[in-house]
Amino acid sequence: MAKPAPFSGSAEDCNGFILQCSLVLEMQPHLYPDDHSKVAFIISQLDGKALRWAEPLWTSKSPIVLSLSSFISHFKEVFGKPAWNSTIGERLCQLKQGVMSVSDYALQFRTLAAASGWNEPALITTYQGLDPLVRLHLAAYEESIGLEKFIQLSIRFTTRMQLCLEEHQGQPVFPSILRQPESVSHPEPANKPMQIENSRLSSVERQRRLTQNLCIYCGRAGLYISEYSIRPVRPMSLRSSILGQLET
16 A cells, blocks of 8 residues: 655645555554554654654654554644634635636535535535536525535536537537527618508698699699609509599
8 A cells, every 4th residue: 555645744734644644554454563663654754844843752752652642643733723713614705616627616615615514504505606607507406405416516517518618619609599680771762652542632632733733642733643653562552542532
């Protein structure tokens, strides 16, 4: 079994180092049969300021090095962090995904969550530092599914979204049907035909134009139906309208 990396006194690595040493001692009991030999193994993996701390304890044959539990307890007091402190809660609340992947964000969140001592509802509420699009996806789920399910869903959604983006690289992500239609303006015709149906003459005006031999359409003199180059769009309706006016 591989030995742990040398420990130089980093508080962040303290618990992990002790865990790795404990695994080696547990898996190879024939090599380290008593507490004294087990403490010797741990000291042999120290470096830097951690080694300088242990050196006088070993050379002076301190009682601490004769008991594994006493040595580990004192070791954690010197190099470890408190089991809980307010900074863990602050870091949980302030943790943001930013440029990290969702997997990296989830790993940091799980690490802090394990040390926080918070219950699951509080952790679910705090799992909010994700990209807005991922949070929008998670909003469709109830909190009763649990924190671990929330984390798995966020990772799976991001993975699928990334695959979709790669698949449609160089193409619009959203279908063109979602775009707003462009307004099309229709130009007015140069010579707009007269719409007699929409502006019927009063009986007085109609009689005046007939009496004075004026055009029944525009009221000008000397114009007849055959002289209009542009006829109305609906000739049958227009003809009926004209005949109706002439007959009255």
